[in-house]
Amino acid sequence: MQPLHLIDAIGPFFRGHDVRTINWSKIPWHHLPKAGGSEAEAWWALVRADLTRFADQASAWGFNAVSLDDVTHLADHAWLEPELRARIARYREEFARCFEIFTTRGMQVHLTMDVMTYTPELQRRMVEDKREVNDYLAELLDGFFVSFPQVAGIIIRIGESDGKGVHDEFRSQLVIQKPAQARQLLCDLLPVCEKHARRLIFRTWTVGAYRIGDLMWHRRTFTSVFEGLESPALVISMKYGESDFFRYLPLNSNFFRTDVAKIVELQTRREYEGCGEYPSFTGWEYERYARELKHAKNVIGCMVWCQTGGWVPFRRIALIDPEAIWTDLNTFVTIRVMKDSMPVEDAVRAFAKERALGDAEALIELLRYSDEVIRELLYTEEFAQQKLFFRRVRIPPLLQVYWGNIFINHSIKKLLRYFVQEPEAALRSAARCMDRLEQMIALAPRAGVPVADLEYMRDTFRLLALAREYTFTEFTPEMETRLREAKRAYKAKYPKRGLRARYRIKTDFKPFWVKRRYLGWAIELLMRRRRGYRLIDRLLILHVLSMIYRIIAVRKPHWIPGFAKESAMGVDVVFR
Template identity: 45%
Template sequence: MSEQGKFKWVIVDGIGPFFRSYNKRRINWSKIPLAELPVEGDAADVYWRAVREEMAEFVQRVRAHGYNTVTLDDVAHVTLHESYTDALKLRVKRLAKEMRILIQIIKNAGLRVLMTSDVVPMTATLVEGMGGRRSEIARYFKALLENFILEFPEVDGVVLRLGEGDGKDVKGDINNSLFIETAKQANVMLKDLLERFKFHQRVLVCRTWTVGAYPVGDLIWHRKRVRGLLSGIESDFFILSLKYGESDFFRYLPLNHAFFETSVQKVIEFQARREYEGAGEYPSFIGWDVERYAQELVGANNLVGMSVWVQTGGWHAFSRRAYIGEGSYWVELNSAVTVQVLQYGRSVDEALSKFYGSIKLEQVRRFLELSTEVIMKGLYVEEFAQQKWFFRRVRIPPLLHVYWDCIFFQHPIKKVMKHFVEDEQKAIRDGYAVLENFEEMENLAEKLGWSVEDVRFMHDSYKLIALARGYIFAPYTPEVKERILAAKREYKALHPRSQRPRYRVKTSFKRLELSSQKIALVKRLFFRKKRGYRLLDHLVTIHLLGYIYRLFHKRYEHKIPKFARKSAMGIDAILK
């Protein structure tokens, strides 16, 4: 008999099996690449047989760690619509057939299934035919979801993502646009959809993750916006899904206060595969963060579950897949401990003892303490990460100079970071000081039977990150440039891509033609420390700045770093 936990919903993302043989150099891990999967011929048959085998393995392994629900992507790619071209209909029919088999594998293991959908998926034909008429788009989306429920009665519900669309790299006939612009629009849509979900006895999960676009773009942290979203919604078939913090899955973030707003059912989201912290290539333990948030959640209104991302998130080359084959040890450690702490109320020490025994506990804890210190002080610049800054509708991430699989040695980042950090020498010292942890970490890893190679990869990567600190906060000289380029060559030689994915080292020493005085003025005008908007924000930062960008972005787009223009939804998303 399985151990009884406190939550009804213990959710894990099931996208890993779909990325088998997916050989792109840099992968978009935000969702299953359904538009690119094989659907015809022998190659498709071979691919899908392997996916089924891996899904069977995946569900047994996550079930053993305490999960009871798996999420899959996505509604529009498995539900036929009359507007689809013949080629798209062929793809959807095959995807629907294979998804039914996979869903049955999950259900046979005793787990629930939720299917995701952005708000709202459209084809070019639909976009042209509806011409932006909101009422027609809303009716289409409602019908699409209802058709999905009828065609997939075995699925337990749908997870809506309403504040983020597809990345700029996503191709295919179905693309997701940002349909919802205000909390009022979202509220009306949810109430309308909930009538049908209640009728069909299916759960509707709404994620509050937003990227700053439109007035609803601050939903992740704006308490009034959350209340507007949920006004009048009271249903056993509705769940609000919230990330633990007020931004993406970073450290140094306070608990999202929305857990204490309104009485609707809620689940809390964590990320075991840390997309900004190596994505499972090296240890990045979150157990103590989870334990602290769990303590702070006492008194939260109607928390009914947890959702842990073990594969989803980020644009990078790191490609280990959790709970499949060799798996991803560090991700699965995070995943297992998160369930133990939140679902079963254990301390981190109790959770670690359950998996490693009390004899090894001291060594395990010591290793994780050392590696956590490396993350907290060697990856994040502690002084900057502890600050709270907002730009327009977005809380500024506490990590800028390392992002996904990129380490930046770039003058614009140098100029900006120096304006947010006073004790520059401490920032430099911290980066180098944590490198001293690695000798003991290697010894402990060897004793525990953990991957010494992963620890060495982490060490080599963090030597570069420490060098990036020196570049940012120390005076620039030609010798500094040569040292950086030499270190970059050494890193590439130590970790050739043919052997394992590695960080991309992005160097650009071209000076930003902007004086320190002007940067300070921009900081005062456009950045604020408080969540609430100033009059200046309403008049200039939100409205005027967005208008100016739309007016001139084509002329000056090339001046914006490619990383900001081309990654995810692009910088233009937060300026809508």
């Protein structure tokens, strides 16, 4: 199978989407112009101009394929609402022009697709006619491929659906609940793709819902879905680790199972590490994965997410906005490492030369310091190194920062104090990282990179250093005062949105009601330190706990933090 080096290109479709927190999980279709006219024409012209610049840069760097959203909004069907069908007709015209931008530059177009996405009318008709999801999708794709011969393939997501921030007539739902259903979906859709000589890229990403929820890391689930499947159309797409795009994760061992073609998903606009607002360099991290993947089974390339992912106020658009230098740097180095096996330092030098930056050696030194600061201050290293599972998900190695939020509260303090046995080392690490940040600011002019981005990073990480001190020392009123004053100064210096938008600092110093002893018992009961399920997981955690959670959600909803209920799909999905 030919090498495949994919990059996502949805950034231009967010132009003018002026909200405090943007959901970058897919194109905000409700924001796109719904009618014609000069304003709509101007908006689409701007999108095409941005996509042209993006395509020129991506193809020059060596990407041969692109992903865009999505089949659902471009595939017409008689069961859809009339007004929506008229809008889809307009989308089809506009996207055909967008596709041409990439195909004329030798880049294959792939469209994302959730299984399954409904409108109210579509869902009603499917129930009324007792239509199976797989049958409907096979018919839909058959017609779609005829309408769009320039589309080379589809990218299917079955383990996550639209979050609570998606406001659209189309809403996706999780319908694949068991491994056998996922395999049957492939068996029903692959013949359609083979008939039209199109590629079906199947993502193993899941958020832990239902029995299929451990597909991305559980070897038996993985092999039960893919073992023995032989199709020239099928490509399995996996994130590099057993969780989301975090550090401290070993390479996913499923890359070494089955002979089906695979690609590795890598994120260069790091949604949990600042989204390109400051340097969160991935070069050395991805170089290690690339080295290991050389020994894996039938890995044919990578999928680079340079824009998709996260609910954040940050909005620099990769390969287009000059301010997106840190994401561009990550993206350039990633494709050089993954495609050409270029050493990281040589790739950084090549990027510095292409962008006419300053001293490349100063930039490499700055990036080494940045890598250290991210690993040791954004993350708490001793906690991040621990392997922890809850139900069907691997616990993220990052607790205190989530998308555009920094949490400084007593519950996080108690959790980290339970897991971290050497708090003094964590405090020394934070102090050293703050010194590194000052060194990075001093290096920035020589390296030819924005000093303001490094100052923003220092100001943000100063809050993290204060949070570290709060976590691993005895609480005093003076510490609370320092944190509140630092939060006020940070809010005064940085705006809510726009270039260098600030993080939300969520503080709560009220004592957590669970005593340390009982917290420890709960952790040992609910979490495990190995992948395999314990007997108690099978008897209690996977089943009974789901019922308990549903009772709590109805009778004691205030026990569940608002952030956990409202962000993305909501925490309840983990208990399905």
